[in-house]
Amino acid sequence: MLKFLIWGIIILHPFVIFFELKNFIEYMDRLQELKELLSSPKTITLTTHRNPDGDAMGSMLGVFHFLKRQNHRVFMIAPSEYPENFEWMMSIQECLIWDISPEECQSAISNADIIFALDYNGLDRVDKLGEAIKKSDAQKVLIDHHLFPEDFADFMLSDTTASSTCELVYDFIELLGMKNKIDPIIGDCLYTGILTDTGSFKHATSPKLFRIVADLVEIGVDGNAIQDKIFNSLKEKHLRLLGHCLHNRMEILEEYHTGLIWLTKGDYEKFDIQRGDTEGIVNYLLSLKQVKIAAFIHEQPKITKLSLRSKGDISVQQIASKYFRGGGHKNASGGASFIGLEPTIRKFKEAIAETFNKELSN
Numbered sequence: 633m634l635k636f637l638i639w640g641i642i643i644l645h646p647f648v649i650f651f652e653l654k655n656f657i658e659y660m661d662r663l664q665e666l667k668e669l670l671s672s673p674k675t676i677t678l679t680t681h682r683n684p685d686g687d688a689m690g691s692m693l694g695v696f697h698f699l700k701r702q703n704h705r706v707f708m709i710a711p712s713e714y715p716e717n718f719e720w721m722m723s724i725q726e727c728l729i730w731d732i733s734p735e736e737c738q739s740a741i742s743n744a745d746i747i748f749a750l751d752y753n754g755l756d757r758v759d760k761l762g763e764a765i766k767k768s769d770a771q772k773v774l775i776d777h778h779l780f781p782e783d784f785a786d787f788m789l790s791d792t793t794a795s796s797t798c799e800l801v802y803d804f805i806e807l808l809g810m811k812n813k814i815d816p817i818i819g820d821c822l823y824t825g826i827l828t829d830t831g832s833f834k835h836a837t838s839p840k841l842f843r844i845v846a847d848l849v850e851i852g853v854d855g856n857a858i859q860d861k862i863f864n865s866l867k868e869k870h871l872r873l874l875g876h877c878l879h880n881r882m883e884i885l886e887e888y889h890t891g892l893i894w895l896t897k898g899d900y901e902k903f904d905i906q907r908g909d910t911e912g913i914v915n916y917l918l919s920l921k922q923v924k925i926a927a928f929i930h931e932q933p934k935i936t937k938l939s940l941r942s943k944g945d946i947s948v949q950q951i952a953s954k955y956f957r958g959g960g961h962k963n964a965s966g967g968a969s970f971i972g973l974e975p976t977i978r979k980f981k982e983a984i985a986e987t988f989n990k991e992l993s994n
């Protein structure tokens with residue numbers, strides 16, 4: 633099976649001059665093949681990762697609206713529910729949720745001519761949905777920006793330097809020669825993912841990204857309105873929970889420039905924590921000058937989940953993949969543990985000590 637693999641966007645990226653001609657020709661052939669595949673109406677099922685965030689829903693909805701306008705029949709599937717603060721996004725209610733209606737999701741996968749994998753690059757990130765995708769004969773298109781993509785798609789737009797999958801969806805539409813089809817509705821979706829995955833542009837560095845954002849604003853995307861809908865929609869319980877985390881559940885490991893916050897199952901009940909309610913809490917640790925690694929460790933009914941963040945050159949991706957069966961990006965990763973909260977906290981501290989001691993001995 634030929635692969636359509638782009639490490640760095642070839643046409644738009646300065647790396648173009650280093651790109652081998654052979655790969656470039658193969659890439660152009662594959663792009664042509666994909667264009668032909670999409671040139672007549674198809675049944676297309678879009679999928680994204682468990683616990684979908686703004687980039688997951690933004691990229692999926694952006695592609696949804698784009699493909700609908702080309703007369704395709706389009707379905708969307710998320711493994712689990714999306715957070716309430718994305719409820720305003722147009723057509724989000726059409727998204728099927730595997731946890732709620734697995735049969736309907738399974739038939740959307742079985743009937744698909746083409747399946748898109750958006751904002752994830754490994755089938756283990758989508759649980760049972762992954763098994764269904766693996767079994768399907770549909771053509772698979774992956775658009776993603778996480779490190780170390782798995783080899784399961786026929787067409788891959790994988791760029792780990794991209795700020796977000798939404799940035800890559802913009803590139804994808806541009807590569808198809810259809811940039812003029814990006815309207816304010818698609819623009820709102822792409823802006824949402826760029827906004828949330830860059831931490832409101834705090835981690836946005838590339839001039840290319842700002843040009844894309846400028847284009848979106850030019851076609852009528854109202855960035856301030858989107859920020860307001862996403863970030864100013866908290867309930868009182870969210871601020872009380874944040875206060876609890878910072879006051880009672882925070883520990884700073886000065887020696888290792890590391891901060892951690894944890895939550896117990898009891899906290900989940902006491903603060904009525906629902907999906908998405910803990911989003912962003914880990915980032916408060918990074919606002920401490922001495923903290924270079926931040927961890928948010930929370931106990932769920934079956935697993936203990938970790939959210940890891942870092943500053944600069946320190947890679948939390950390595951810590952997540954080596955110790956917690958996880959992955960993600962250099963400065964933002966996640967993983968899980970199956971040994972309960974306290975042992976997980978101990979394991980995290982040991983992992984940090986090991987990482988730092990190894991760095992020192994190098």
Ligand code: 5GP
Pocket residue numbers: 681754757778938939940957958959960961964965966967968
């Ligand atoms: P978050 O901490 O916000 O849940 O996730 C941060 C980043 O790590 C995201 O890019 C997410 O896709 C990735 N990530 C989170 N949990 C896991 C996991 O269990 N496995 C892998 N491979 N990546 C994860």
Ligand code: MN
Pocket residue numbers: 687688751777796797829
């Ligand atoms: Mn993303």
